[in-house]
Amino acid sequence: MIERKRSHAAVITRSGPIDELFAAAARRPELVSFAAGAPDPALLPVESIAGLAAAALDRHGRAALQYGLTGGLPALQELSRKLLSERGIDCATGDIHIATGASGALHNICLATLDRGDVVLVETPTHGPAVTLFRSHGATVIGVECDESGVLPEALDDAIRRHLPAFVYLMPTFHNPTGRTMSAERRARTAEVIRRHRMLAIEDDVYVELRYRGAEVPALTSFVPEFCAYLTSLSKCVAPALRIGITTMPQPLLRDVLVLKQGIDMQTSSLTQALAAEFLGGPERAAHRQRLVEHYAAKLDRLAGALGEHLGPDFRWTVPDGGLFVWVEGPPDFDAGAVLPAALDHGVAYLPGSHFYADGGADRGNTLRLSFSAVPIGDIDRGVAALARVCRP
Numbered sequence: 001m002i003e004r005k006r007s008h009a010a011v012i013t014r015s016g017p018i019d020e021l022f023a024a025a026a027r028r029p030e031l032v033s034f035a036a037g038a039p040d041p042a043l044l045p046v047e048s049i050a051g052l053a054a055a056a057l058d059r060h061g062r063a064a065l066q067y068g069l070t071g072g073l074p075a076l077q078e079l080s081r082k083l084l085s086e087r088g089i090d091c092a093t094g095d096i097h098i099a100t101g102a103s104g105a106l107h108n109i110c111l112a113t114l115d116r117g118d119v120v121l122v123e124t125p126t127h128g129p130a131v132t133l134f135r136s137h138g139a140t141v142i143g144v145e146c147d148e149s150g151v152l153p154e155a156l157d158d159a160i161r162r163h164l165p166a167f168v169y170l171m172p173t174f175h176n177p178t179g180r181t182m183s184a185e186r187r188a189r190t191a192e193v194i195r196r197h198r199m200l201a202i203e204d205d206v207y208v209e210l211r212y213r214g215a216e217v218p219a220l221t222s223f224v225p226e227f228c229a230y231l232t233s234l235s236k237c238v239a240p241a242l243r244i245g246i247t248t249m250p251q252p253l254l255r256d257v258l259v260l261k262q263g264i265d266m267q268t269s270s271l272t273q274a275l276a277a278e279f280l281g282g283p284e285r286a287a288h289r290q291r292l293v294e295h296y297a298a299k300l301d302r303l304a305g306a307l308g309e310h311l312g313p314d315f316r317w318t319v320p321d322g323g324l325f326v327w328v329e330g331p332p333d334f335d336a337g338a339v340l341p342a343a344l345d346h347g348v349a350y351l352p353g354s355h356f357y358a359d360g361g362a363d364r365g366n367t368l369r370l371s372f373s374a375v376p377i378g379d380i381d382r383g384v385a386a387l388a389r390v391c392r393p
């Protein structure tokens with residue numbers, strides 16, 4: 001075994017419950033896994049992608065297999081600009097960057113903004129892998145209090161004053177893990193705090209296309225574009241394997257991000273960018289979105305019904321307007337992490353809520369996240385019945 005130095009990032013980052021649960025699910029096909037936030041495999045558009053790849057090669061020829069501009073394929077940047085304007089974000093094509101997934105964009109923004117010892121503010125709870133990422137860049141991650149409408153503007157104001165963070169990371173629409181959406185009024189008040197402090201806010205918006213009910217709300221970025229980096233991607237609404245992230249951010253930050261990206265992966269794949277441009281510009285986008293929305297809405301209804309039937313009055317859960325997650329809260333003495341092994345024995349998997357807290361969530365052990373997207377609809381009832389057996393022994 002060679003002796004090697006390990007980086008700060010490697011030392012502080014351990015493989016987490018997600019890796020173990022994915023491994024367990026792969027070994028046991030009968031397991032009903034509410035753990036992963038992945039698209040339903042049945043909805044991955046295999047035939048369309050084959051056609052789009054052929055069309056992309058036809059249109060772009062060898063350029064689709066060549067190195068391209070770090071900012072992105074101009075045709076896809078232009079289509080992305082139109083997509084963002086549907087969400088209330090007006091920017092120039094040159095302000096759009098095609099990243100390697102929303103996670104790639106987040107990593108590059110961290111490189112451009114974080115030094116060891118900096119503070120990052122996140123929602124409570126928040127996307128677990130983002131916390132790991134921020135920490136791997138040397139940041140201290142601090143959670144800000146939220147309610148069912150999202151982050152509390154007064155708490156955000158107070159946290160910015162006290163901690164002088166490098167940035168604030170928010171998921172205003174179909175939040176992971178709670179599913180909640182920030183109201184337009186709350187967005188306006190949050191934007192006011194961001195503007196007053198001249199603070200960089202990162203809006204992570206990868207679930208926005210998956211709305212099952214309720215009216216659309218303009219992106220938080222549309223309220224304060226001069227202080228926001230907006231991230232979205234095609235992972236949840238087309239296929240994660242494309243690794244297409246779409247972002248816009250203030251030009252000075254974008255310039256740093258692009259220079260740093262050259263040293264990371266040069267650019268996002270020309271081939272999948274060309275393919276994504278065929279999808280966004282073609283006729284299939286609307287029909288595919290409709291299919292996803294109908295399919296996931298039916299699963300969410302089935303899950304909500306099963307929870308009502310099996311879980312009982314001492315448990316509460318969210319029924320979101322969109323996205324892929326239901327957040328469950330048990331009585332104070334319930335410990336979702338402690339009962340997970342028994343749940344796996346009973347044939348059901350989920351992610352314990354403590355995984356989603358910047359402070360480790362020691363006092364939120366009574367929460368868990370259910371992701372309904374990849375579970376076959378006919379298995380949802382069986383999974384929830386198994387969950388209820390271990391939650392209410």
Ligand SMILES: Cc1ncc(COP(=O)(O)O)c(C=O)c1O
Nearest residue numbers: 037101102103127176206233235
């Ligand atoms: C909130 C959030 N952001 C980003 C990602 C990753 O997106 P991408 O596949 O575009 O990197 C996920 C994936 O689960 C997510 O939940």
